[in-house]
Amino acid sequence: AQSVTQLDSQVPVFEEAPVELRCNYSSSVSVYLFWYVQYPNQGLQLLLKYLSGSTLVKGINGFEAEFNKSQTSFHLRKPSVHISDTAEYFCAVSEPGGSYIPTFGRGTSLIVHP
């Protein structure tokens, strides 16, 4: 069975500062990894995904994530955040060849202060 741990429930940061949202996963097989963003009272929007190939994945809105197999991590980064990045961020994992239904982490609330 797969699981996802988002180590930080809340990350406050000032505008234009860099940010890293941490995600660790556990799985006995190879994985697909995802980051989603959820703005208040809205559904989830895919930021980026790792399926295979390059371990550095670039997504929308200037976000990127790096798949580190040895550390079983998929941390999300942005070099300079904006107020509009304030939202809930979810890491998710699914197993290729299985049901493909992702397992979500509990979410990290990114709060960008002016």
Add this chain to the structure above:
Amino acid sequence: GAVVSQHPSRVICKSGTSVKIECRSLDFQATTMFWYRQFPKQSLMLMATSNEGSKATYEQGVEKDKFLINHASLTLSTLTVTSAHPEDSSFYICSAQGQEVNEQYFGPGTRLTVT
């Protein structure tokens, strides 16, 4: 890109009544849709997998007689909360599987409040 809509976006109903939530894939056909429930400040909990033309597969602990799911066409799945109670108040989100099985497109969610 793939768009999924949900209707209504918000609904308030009285305890004991039933509420139907619609999930539509607007520009693609989805043989598989998923229904999630999200409590405040928590992650998404998968309730059931809905396959077009067949019975939904419910996750452990989800009452299938309370949360009725119908997937009558390739673009529409419905979730009916029967005999709703205040504890059913939540944010319900659907998603539709795209052409690639690892792709899911999420709807904007429905906020259900049972008074």
